[in-house]
Amino acid sequence: MRKVNHRIVELDVREDLKNKMEPFQKIMDAVIGLKENDIFILHAPFKPVPLFTVMKAxxxxxxxxxxxxxxxxxxxxxxGGRNDS
Structure with a gap:
């Protein structure tokens, strides 16, 4: 049986946004190395709908x-490799 290790990366951008700092690059840097089934957890002060399209791509x-x-x-x-959304 193959052991599966999935990475979990968590980022809270609420303070950045409160301080009027744009967190987009920080988010992109956080996800750049993630592979199949890895998880990225984002904490934000609002539902980041525009980010959903970027992340889907x-x-x-x-x-x-x-x-x-x-x-x-x-x-x-x-x-994964298939489009299994």
Missing amino acids: KGFKHEAEEIEKKHWKVTFTKK
């Missing part, structure tokens, strides 16, 4: 959850 599916007011947790999972 990079091969990720997502699940978004509102934790509380001004706190969204979005879990992106890198898809």
Whole structure:
């Protein structure tokens, strides 16, 4: 049986956005090395809908959850070779 190790990368951009800093490059840098079934968890103060299209183009599916007011947790999972979204 093959042992499978999946990476989980977590990033909270709420402070960046509060300080008027654009977090897009930080997000792209965080996901650049992720492989099939690796997970990227993003914490943001709003549902980052425009990011969903960008991440889908990079091969990720997502699940978004509102934790509380001004706190969204979005879990992106890198898809495999097939388009299994």
